[in-house]
Amino acid sequence: DTEVTQTPKHLVMGMTNKKSLKCEQHMGHRAMYWYKQKAKKPPELMFVYSYEKLSINESVPSRFSPECPNSSLLNLHLHALQPEDSALYLCASSHPTGPTHYGYTFGSGTRLTVV
């Protein structure tokens, strides 16, 4: 299995809702990442998990809450989002020293719309 699976593919949520994005990989990768991508812009790093521990938080607002329950799963919990948070949310995985020696494997993303 050489894929990163993200669910759901599309999500519409109100500003008072709580929702979660899910990411799963079975490649044995021990580093997982969340990126946010606005239209016509490059992906922006949000969080990095290494061996199920939060390694990097790029000063992301607390309305985004990541969770890594095990080595195969990565969640992003969403609460009280703003319309400007509408974007494509991408999950990726790699070997923990991935960027040094290997590339990342990306999921197809969750298209999030906040209304």
Next chain:
Amino acid sequence: SQQGEEDPQALSIQEGENATMNCSYKTSINNLQWYRQNSGRGLVHLILIRSNEREKHSGRLRVTLDTSKKSSSLLITASRAADTASYFCATVLGYGSGNTGKLIFGQGTTLQVKP
């Protein structure tokens, strides 16, 4: 902050022609990576070139790296309509705990290949 700047921002060519995209970066690197993104989808890792390499080939792709000029180029030969996508260079900018790097993307080049 973004590490890489790419040019051109947009490129339109006829099928069969070659496409060249350039990437410049600011800090010293261990490697430089190129990714492709089809419209609204996840990114696909194309090729990784290490800082001690000058040129690398993969199928119709040729990547060069000039560390003295802090620049890289991606050449796609004999382009096809299916090559229509956005192309991003990416480098590691800093490390978190566990030595897991932050992969940061350039602004990207949008390539259109006309049949």
